[in-house]
Amino acid sequence: MMDSASMTVAGALEGLRNKRFSSVELTRSVLDAIAAKDGELNAYLTVDAEGALRQAEAADAARANGADAPLLGVPIAVKDLINVAGQPCTCASKILQGYVSPYDATVIARLRAAGAVFLGRTNMDEFAMGSSTENSAFKVTRNPHDTTRVPGGSSGGSAAAVAGGEAVAALGTDTGGSIRQPASFCGCVGLKPSYGRVSRYGVTAYASSLDQVGPMTRTVEDAALLMQELAGVDPHDGTTQEIPVPDYRKAMRGGLKGLKIGLPKEYYIEGTDPEVMRAVRESVDRCAAAGAEIVEVSLPHTEYAVGVYYILATAEASANLARFDGVRYGHRTEKPEGVFELYAKSRAEGFGLEVKRRIILGTYVLSSGYYDAYYGRAQKVRTLIRGDFEKAFGQCDVLMTPVAPTAAYRIGEASDDPLKMYLGDIFTVPANLAGLCGFSLPCGKTAGGLPIGLQILGAPFSEPTLFRAAAGFEDLQR
Numbered sequence: 001m002m003d004s005a006s007m008t009v010a011g012a013l014e015g016l017r018n019k020r021f022s023s024v025e026l027t028r029s030v031l032d033a034i035a036a037k038d039g040e041l042n043a044y045l046t047v048d049a050e051g052a053l054r055q056a057e058a059a060d061a062a063r064a065n066g067a068d069a070p071l072l073g074v075p076i077a078v079k080d081l082i083n084v085a086g087q088p089c090t091c092a093s094k095i096l097q098g099y100v101s102p103y104d105a106t107v108i109a110r111l112r113a114a115g116a117v118f119l120g121r122t123n124m125d126e127f128a129m130g131s132s133t134e135n136s137a138f139k140v141t142r143n144p145h146d147t148t149r150v151p152g153g154s155s156g157g158s159a160a161a162v163a164g165g166e167a168v169a170a171l172g173t174d175t176g177g178s179i180r181q182p183a184s185f186c187g188c189v190g191l192k193p194s195y196g197r198v199s200r201y202g203v204t205a206y207a208s209s210l211d212q213v214g215p216m217t218r219t220v221e222d223a224a225l226l227m228q229e230l231a232g233v234d235p236h237d238g239t240t241q242e243i244p245v246p247d248y249r250k251a252m253r254g255g256l257k258g259l260k261i262g263l264p265k266e267y268y269i270e271g272t273d274p275e276v277m278r279a280v281r282e283s284v285d286r287c288a289a290a291g292a293e294i295v296e297v298s299l300p301h302t303e304y305a306v307g308v309y310y311i312l313a314t315a316e317a318s319a320n321l322a323r324f325d326g327v328r329y330g331h332r333t334e335k336p337e338g339v340f341e342l343y344a345k346s347r348a349e350g351f352g353l354e355v356k357r358r359i360i361l362g363t364y365v366l367s368s369g370y371y372d373a374y375y376g377r378a379q380k381v382r383t384l385i386r387g388d389f390e391k392a393f394g395q396c397d398v399l400m401t402p403v404a405p406t407a408a409y410r411i412g413e414a415s416d417d418p419l420k421m422y423l424g425d426i427f428t429v430p431a432n433l434a435g436l437c438g439f440s441l442p443c444g445k446t447a448g449g450l451p452i453g454l455q456i457l458g459a460p461f462s463e464p465t466l467f468r469a470a471a472g473f474e475d476l477q478r
């Protein structure tokens with residue numbers, strides 16, 4: 001019997017190719033799981049059951065005609081800020097309620113060409129601003145491992161869908177940890193690709209110098225299968241690089257022997273939950289036992305990373321979100337008196353509290369008189385942080401660290417303390433500031449049964465080495 005709740009992308013492709021089940025059967029089984037479980041988990045904002053079944057039928061028909069494609073008939077979930085033609089795209093914000101995408105993002109066009117089936121839209125923090133998915137304007141997603149706890153964020157819906165058996169795989173985005181941290185809270189695999197590896201065309205921008213799209217899956221191999229389709233240059237996104245896309249599955253075969261793993265001493269400090277620290281240290285020990293070489297490295301500017309990130313990300317967000325003005329699309333206030341009131345009231349009514357906080361903060365750090373003191377200085381420190389990593393990667397192939405200082409916390413526990421929430425991003429934001437690639441992999445559980453994540457970071461465009469390390473570590477877990 002087919003078990004879609006634990007099925008991998010690789011397993012689905014194998015079953016579809018050997019005609020053990022059809023894409024319609026597989027998609028229906030996933031839709032049944034959504035119908036049964038999502039009332040509690042709230043991973044999805046909208047489910048396109050009809051559309052998904054139509055795509056699955058088309059995939060089956062193509063296969064019956066002898067066609068094959070890298071993801072033909074595999075049902076996946078998409079974070080609600082990536083445009084899928086004909087489906088809603090709200091970014092979990094009231095300001096975009098009712099908006100339907102007129103076109104496919106490049107990542108979606110690529111996955112569609114590879115035969116993927118799009119199940120629906122997953123919940124997130126409004127405009128990807130948050131770490132718990134509690135900033136969604138519409139619903140609170142629950143962690144499948146403990147429904148009193150958050151799934152992490154901002155791609156919490158995608159993580160919960162994969163972990164809860166409501167999708168075979170999903171897409172998320174990562175500006176400061178939004179793929180890796182929810183993957184770690186929900187016990188799945190998350191990959192933030194290097195900056196410039198994957199197109200953002202059609203992906204609602206949060207902070208354009210940091211945003212990347214990436215896969216959230218059950219295995220490293222599944223991440224490779226998705227990345228193979230997602231990666232590559234796009235004429236619609238000038239930040240994508242013309243660097244050939246390597247064979248990621250092949251790269252997985254290298255093994256841990258001889259791999260140089262760096263442990264940044266600034267990431268192994270007091271303040272991280274002891275159970276998380278123990279699981280990460282044990283993971284490193286097992287890699288060493290399997291033949292990896294462990295070296296200590298230093299990233300001396302780590303303590304500034306959260307501050308720098310929250311200046312730069314909010315500055316960029318304040319510019320990116322200026323387009324939501326009540327004129328072109330989205331929510332418009334009723335009967336405004338003049339154009340200024342049209343802008344002000346539409347935005348006041350449409351944006352949630354955290355988004356407003358960040359627009360105000362970002363506008364402030366860019367304002368004349370403060371620009372040099374905040375934005376300009378943060379740019380300089382960003383360069384220093386990038387330099388730290390360049391130096392570290394001269395001494396090792398990859399870095400291993402915790403993903404987050406804690407496992408999943410209770411719903412409501414941190415939501416009224418923004419600073420506390422921001423500090424939880426300490427281990428993930430540096431990778432975005434430096435354009436690195438990074439995996440989050442399940443590496444153990446707390447005594448209470450909550451997943452713990454191991455972060456593996458690589459230099460920009462070193463995904464092959466990253467896949468080698470991740471697959472090597474995953475093998476030790478079997």
Ligand code: GLN
Binds near residue numbers: 129153206
């Ligand atoms: N938690 C971080 C923030 O709130 C990162 C979010 C993200 O990566 N989109 O900005």
